[in-house]
C-alpha cells in the first residue's frame with residue numbers, strides 16, 4: 001500500500017505539557033485509521049499540526065511525498081487534506097448550501113484577474129459546485145435542508161453537514177474529529193455508511209473517536225495515544241486486546 005501521510009517525531013507542548021511527544025504515524029492510501037485515547041491525549045492537536053493550524057516544535061510531516069511541515073493551512077487544504085472540527089465551526093447564519101459551497105477547492109473567484117477576465121468560467125464552476133453540493137446533500141439524505149440556515153439544523157445534522165463540507169473539498173485525506181459524538185443511533189449509522197464508503201472512492205481517513213464499537217466496525221487500523229505518546233498500533237482487534245490499552249481504559 002502506498003503511503004499518503006507520514007508524520008515523524010512530531011512534538012508540541014503547551015506551557016510545559018507535552019500534547020504530542022515525538023509522535024509518528026503513517027496513513028496509507030484508501031484506509032481508515034482510528035485515533036483513540038482519553039481526553040487530553042493529543043488527538044486534536046495532531047490534526048491541528050497536520051493541517052497547519054498549529055506549528056510543531058520538532059518533527060516532519062510529509063503528504064504524498066511533499067514536506068508540508070511549515071505549510072500554512074490554506075496550502076495544505078489545496079494539496080488535499082481537509083478536516084472537521086470537534087466544535088464543528090459551521091457558519092450558522094448561512095444556508096446549508098452556502099456552507100458547502102465555501103468548501104470547494106476549485107474556486108477561482110477570489111483573484112481580481114479572474115473576476116475581470118473569466119466571469120463565464122467562474123459562473124460555470126459555481127454552477128457545477130452547486131450541482132455537486134446538491135448531490136452530496138442528496139447522498140446524505142438532507143437535500144431538503146439545502147436552503148435552511150445551518151444553525152437551524154439538529155446537532156446530528158450539523159455533524160453530518162460538517163462531514164459534507166469536508167467531502168466538498170474532494171481531498172485525498174479527511175481528518176474527522178469525533179464525527180459521531182453526541183448524536184443519535186440513526187444518524188451514527190448514516191455517518192458510518194458515508195465514512196466507510198470513502199476508501200472505495202480513493203480517499204483515506206483519520207478518525208478520532210471514543211466509541212470503540214464504532215472504530216472496530218469502520219477502521220482498518222487503530223492508533224491508541226495517551227499523553228502525546230503512541231501507546232499501541234495495529235488492527236482494531238490487536239489494539240483492543242493490547243494490555244496497555246485495556247489498562248488505560250480501566251484507569
Ligand SMILES: Nc1ncnc2c1ncn2[C@@H]1O[C@H](COP(=O)(O)OP(=O)(O)O)[C@@H](O)[C@H]1O
Nearest residue numbers: 014017018019038039040041042043044045046
Ligand atoms: N491551544 C491550546 N493551548 C493550550 N493547551 C492546549 C491547546 N490545545 C491543546 N492543549 C492541551 O494539549 C493537550 C492535548 O489536547 P488535545 O489535543 O485537545 O487532546 P484530545 O483531542 O486527545 O482530547 C491537553 O492537555 C490540552 O489541554
Ligand SMILES: [Mg+2]
Nearest residue numbers: 043044045086
Ligand atoms: Mg480532541
